[in-house]
Amino acid sequence: MKxxxxxxxxxxxxxxxxxxxxxxxGYYGKIWLNRLFSFSPSVIEKAEQEKITDYxxxxxxxxxxxxxxxxxxxxxxLINLWASWRLPSEAELASIQELYDKYKGKMDFYIITNEExxxxxxxxxxxxxxxxxxxxxxxxxxxxxxxxxxxxxLVDKSGNIVIHEEGISDWSNKKVYxxxxxxxxx
Numbered sequence: 001m002k003x004x005x006x007x008x009x010x011x012x013x014x015x016x017x018x019x020x021x022x023x024x025x026g027y028y029g030k031i032w033l034n035r036l037f038s039f040s041p042s043v044i045e046k047a048e049q050e051k052i053t054d055y056x057x058x059x060x061x062x063x064x065x066x067x068x069x070x071x072x073x074x075x076x077x078l079i080n081l082w083a084s085w086r087l088p089s090e091a092e093l094a095s096i097q098e099l100y101d102k103y104k105g106k107m108d109f110y111i112i113t114n115e116e117x118x119x120x121x122x123x124x125x126x127x128x129x130x131x132x133x134x135x136x137x138x139x140x141x142x143x144x145x146x147x148x149x150x151x152x153x154l155v156d157k158s159g160n161i162v163i164h165e166e167g168i169s170d171w172s173n174k175k176v177y178x179x180x181x182x183x184x185x186x
Contacts, residue, residue, distance in 0.1 A: 040176060041152065041169040043162055052159040057143045059110070060135035064117055069110070069143055076107040076183045077155040078171075081136075081146055083113055084123035091168055092150055093129060098172035100131040106184050110134045112146070156183050 057069035080096055093111075100109055113120055114136040124133065136146060144153050144161075152171075154163035162183065170176075 040173050041154070041163045041165040041171070043179065044164065049160045049162060050164075052143050052155060052161065054141070055143060055159075056141065058137055058140045059112070060137060062133045062135075064135070066137075072108040072110075073159070074157055076157055076180065077110065077153075078107065079110045079112065079144055079153040079155065081112050081149045081151050083149050084115060084120060090127070092152075092171070093127070095170050095172040097129050097131055099176065102172075102177070103180060103184075104131075107180065112136050114138060114146075154179075154183075157186055 055068075055070040055073045058066055059069060061067055078096075078099070080092070082093060084090070096109075096111060100111075103109075109131055111131050112134045117135070120133055120135075123129075136142075145151075148166045150168055151166045152163065152169060153161050156162050162179070
């Protein structure tokens with residue numbers, strides 16, 4: 001019995017698709033696809049921007065110490081809500097790491113999770129992320145909606161929410177860099 005090229009190609013294609021479900025190749029493939037299809041976040045029109053009016057928001061830093069979000073009032077702020085177990089979050093965090101490396105010290109970063117400290121530290125070590133992690137305190141009042149993970153907010157010095165993205169975005173690109181340079185210079 002002779003097998004045609006078409007049959008061989010179909011078998012290879014089926015094996016490739018199955019690998020996405022039953023092998024580590026699939027896990028990394030899904031992350032790659034998420035990164036491939038993440039785009040630069042969209043800026044909200046000035047007239048439609050909401051404003052953070054209450055900065056009184058208690059959080060925990062990476063050392064598990066309490067602090068208040070109010071310390072960032074008057075600064076450009078990136079708030080990213082993520083979870084280590086959400087594949088889209090992992091895909092987005094690489095671009096946030098690049099953004100952090102470029103803009104640390106120039107703006108404030110709140111890369112927020114509601115997970116326990118131990119699994120988050122393991123996740124950070126595994127992926128070699130160095131941005132500071134902030135921990136959400138459930139039940140506290142919040143400056144932004146933390147219900148959707150992943151999601152992100154970019155806030156200008158006046159408290160206007162310039163970007164609000166639900167889902168993942170590519171934060172490491174020229175469009176975002178130009179916007180941040182403008183916001184920081186204000």
